[in-house]
Amino acid sequence: MADVRAQVAEAARRAGRDPGDVEILVAVKYMDAEELPLLAERGYTLLGENRAQELVRKAERHPGVFRWHFIGQLQSRKVKVIAPHVDLIHSVASESALAQLAKHAPPGLEILVEVNVSGEPGKAGVDPSELDAYLEASPVPVVGLMTMPPATADPEASRPYFAALRELARQRGLRHLSMGTSQDFAVAVAEGATIVRVGSAIMQGIRAAARS
C-alpha cells in the first residue's frame, strides 16, 4: 500500500485540489517519545496529542523539531499546561473549555470547534443546532471545525459526515476542516479536509520500515 502522504496527494489531485492545501497531522498517542524522530526523518513535522501531560513530555523531549496541536478533551486547567507548546487546539466542545480559554489562552492561540455531526449519543462535540451560540461564546478566534465520525470499516460511510461538516464551515466562513483518520482520510480529503489526523496507518508504515 502506498504511504499516507502519497495517498493524501492522490486524493487531493483527484478532487481537483492542491495537495499542498492538506496538512497531515500525525496523531501520536500510540507512539513513544523515542520513536518520534522516525516521523521527522520522513518529513512528518506536525504532531497531535490527546493528553496534555503527554504532549508536554513529547514536545520537551524534541525541542524545535515539531509543531504541536492538541486533539483531545480539554480537562480542567490544561490550557495553561499546553499553551506554550501548541498553536491550535482542535477539539474544543464544552462550556468549561471556553471558560478555561477565557482565563488562560495566550495571545495568538486559535481553536477549532468539534462538532458531533453524526449525533451519536455520548460523543464529544457541539450539536450542530448549538454551533452558532457556541461560536459566539468563544473568547478566542475559531478558525475551523473538527469532527470524528463513527468507527467504520467502510471509508465511504464517513462521507456524509464530512460533507455536513464542510457545509457548516462554509456557511460560517471558517477556513479549516480537521477531519479524516486512518479509516477514512482519503474520503476526508475529497470532501475538503485541510488537516487530516492520521495515527495508526502512519505508525504501522514506520514500524514496518524500521523492521525491514
Ligand SMILES: *Cc1c(COP(=O)(O)O)cnc(C)c1O
Ligand atoms: C487517535 C486519534 C486520531 C487518529 O486515529 P487513527 O485511527 O490512529 O488514525 C485522530 N483524531 C483523534 C482525535 C484521535 O484521538
